[in-house]
Structures are given as structure tokens and as C-alpha cells.
Amino acid sequence: GAVVSQHPSRVICKSGTSVKIECRSLDFQATTMFWYRQFPKQSLMLMATSNEGSKATYEQGVEKDKFLINHASLTLSTLTVTSAHPEDSSFYICSAKPALVDNYGYTFGSGTRLTVV
Amino acid sequence: GDSVTQMEGPVTLSEEAFLTINCTYTATGYPSLFWYVQYPGEGLQLLLKATKADDKGSNKGFEATYRKETTSFHLEKGSVQVSDSAVYFCALRGTGANSKLTFGKGITLSVRP
Numbered sequence: 269g270a271v272v273s274q275h276p277s278r279v280i281c282k283s284g285t286s287v288k289i290e291c292r293s294l295d296f297q298a299t300t301m302f303w304y305r306q307f308p309k310q311s312l313m314l315m316a317t318s319n320e321g322s323k324a325t326y327e328q329g330v331e332k333d334k335f336l337i338n339h340a341s342l343t344l345s346t347l348t349v350t351s352a353h354p355e356d357s358s359f360y361i362c363s364a365k366p367a368l369v370d371n372y373g374y375t376f377g378s379g380t381r382l383t384v385v
Numbered sequence: 386g387d388s389v390t391q392m393e394g395p396v397t398l399s400e401e402a403f404l405t406i407n408c409t410y411t412a413t414g415y416p417s418l419f420w421y422v423q424y425p426g427e428g429l430q431l432l433l434k435a436t437k438a439d440d441k442g443s444n445k446g447f448e449a450t451y452r453k454e455t456t457s458f459h460l461e462k463g464s465v466q467v468s469d470s471a472v473y474f475c476a477l478r479g480t481g482a483n484s485k486l487t488f489g490k491g492i493t494l495s496v497r498p
Contacts, residue, residue, distance in 0.1 A: 274428065302485060311474065311490045312429075361428050363486070374478075374486060376421075378428040 270296050272364050274377025281352055281384055289347045289380045291362035297342035298364035302374065303335075306359040318345050342367060352384040387412040387487045389475050394492035398465055406460040406492055408449075408475035416477040418442075418451050418458040419486070423472040432460075432473070465496045 271294040281287050291301055299320050304312040316332075318324040318339035326332045334356075336348040345364075349356055359381050363374040392407040410416065417436045421429040433442030435451035435458065442449050449460045458475060475489040 272428075309493075311488045314485055317485060363429075375431075376429040379426075381426070 270364075270366060270375040272298075272362065272375045272377040274362055274380055276380060277378060278381045279383070281382070283353055283384055284351055286348055286350045287352055287382060289349075289360055289362075289382075291345045291347070291364065291377050293343045293364045293366075293375075296364075297367040298345075299342065299367040300365040301339060301345040302363045302365075303337060303345075303347050304361045304363070306361060306379075308359075312361065315347075349382065352382070354384045357382055357384045387416065387477055387479055389477055389487055389489035391475050391489035391492050395495060396492060397495045397497065400467055400496055400498055401464045402496075404460070404462040404465045404469075404494070406473055406475075406494070408458045408460065408489060410456050410458065410475075410477050412456075412477055412479055412487075414480045415453075416479050418449070419476045419478070420447070420449055420458070420460050421474045421476060421488075423474065423491070425471075429474065465494070467496045467498055470494055470496045 273292045275290045301318045303315045306312050315330045316324045316326045318337045320339050320342050324337035339345040361379040363376045388411045390409050419434045420432040422432045423429050433444040435442040438453035440451045447462045449458050472491045472493050474491045476486045478484050
């Protein structure tokens with residue numbers, strides 16, 4: 269089955285530094301990947317949609333200069349949280365849509381717990 | 386726009402009890418409907434799905450039927466286990482090749498022995 273690997277699973281960084289989160293589709297090509305943010309005991313909030321080889325589409329209210337998304341290949345998308353602050357601490361999850369087969373559902377990564385101190 | 390409404394939680398049940406988690410939706414056209422499950426500290430796993438009206442999705446003893454007339458996709462299981470304890474999200478995907486998923490708020494299920 270389709271597998272999405274997300275790395276790292278946990279990261280602690282100092283305020284003001286940048287953190288990169290990777291999302292890889294291991295056994296399929298993904299033309300589209302989605303990045304979500306999840307606050308404790310809350311639902312997933314879509315941050316942006318990234319398409320391979322083009323600029324990401326950000327949801328309203330999401331700072332594109334703070335959350336940099338790159339989708340340089342059909343198997344890798346990255347989210348970089350720039351100049352992180354404690355309020356950026358959250359659980360970030362990616363999901364991927366297969367390029368060739370649309371099974372209507374998207375495969376999710378295991379998430380990244382970011383803590384900014 | 387599209388939206389998904391889930392019943393308020395949390396839900397606590399005894400093992401082998403019957404489970405129903407309500408989910409209703411608002412969408413244009415004919416969306417696909419999903420239930421995802423999230424175990425503590427993990428990402429989401431697809432539990433089941435239905436892509437058209439009257440379809441029944443099923444997996445691991447869980448079932449949900451796509452009811453267009455009531456715009457609902459309630460999740461049921463006849464006998465829950467402690468291992469079913471998790472957060473459950475109802476979601477829909479609109480029409481279109483790269484349509485995004487819209488999630489409900491999620492509900493925490495705790496099953497006690």
C-alpha cells in the first residue's frame with residue numbers, strides 16, 4: 269500500500285531558528301501533497317497544498333514567508349518553519365495524493381511534533 | 386463551502402459496547418466521504434471510505450453508509466475493543482482532481498476494559 273514517511277517525528281528548536289520537515293512518498297509518486305497543522309485536541313487545519321514543480325497554494329491566514337513549502341520532486345515535499353517562535357509549536361502532518369491512481373483518499377505521514385523553546 | 390460536523394465528545398464506552406459516532410456534512414455536488422483514525426502521537430490512518438450515495442464503507446468491524454438524503458456518514462461498530470481507543474475524524478473530499486480534505490473536529494473514543 270501507499271506509504272508516506274515524515275521526518276523528523278519530533279524536534280525541539282530554539283526560538284529564532286528554522287526547522288525543516290520532510291514528507292516522502294515511499295512507493296508511489298505524489299503530484300500533490302498537503303500540509304496540515306494540528307493543535308492539541310483539535311482537528312487538522314490545512315495550511316497549504318503543494319504541487320510538484322510549482323508554487324504552493326496557501327490557505328487564508330497562513331504566512332507563506334514563515335512556512336516555506338518546496339515540492340521539488342514527485343516523492344518529496346518539505347515544510348520549513350522559519351524564525352520559529354513558541355506559538356509555532358504544534359503537530360504538523362503531511363499527506364500525499366498518488367499521481368497515477370486516485371483511490372479518493374490521501375495517505376498521511378506520521379506527523380512531526382515541533383516544540384520551540 | 387464544504388463542512389463536516391461531528392458529534393461532541395469525548396465518548397467513553399465499556400469493552401464490547403455498541404458504538405455510534407455521528408457525522409453530517411455540507412457540500413456541493415457529490416463528495417467522497419471518509420473516516421480516519423488517529424492513535425496517540427501518530428498521523429492519520431484511513432479507516433474506511435465511501436465514494437457515492439448508498440455505498441457502505443467497512444473495515445476492522447467498523448461501518449459507515451453514505452446517506453445523501455440525510456447528508457450523513459455515521460460510524461458504527463457492534464462491539465468495541467480497548468484497542469479502538471483513539472481519535473476519529475470524519476472527512477469529505479469534494480469533486481476535482483486535487484480537492485482537499487475537509488475534516489470534522491474529531492472525537493476521542495476511550496474504551497475501558
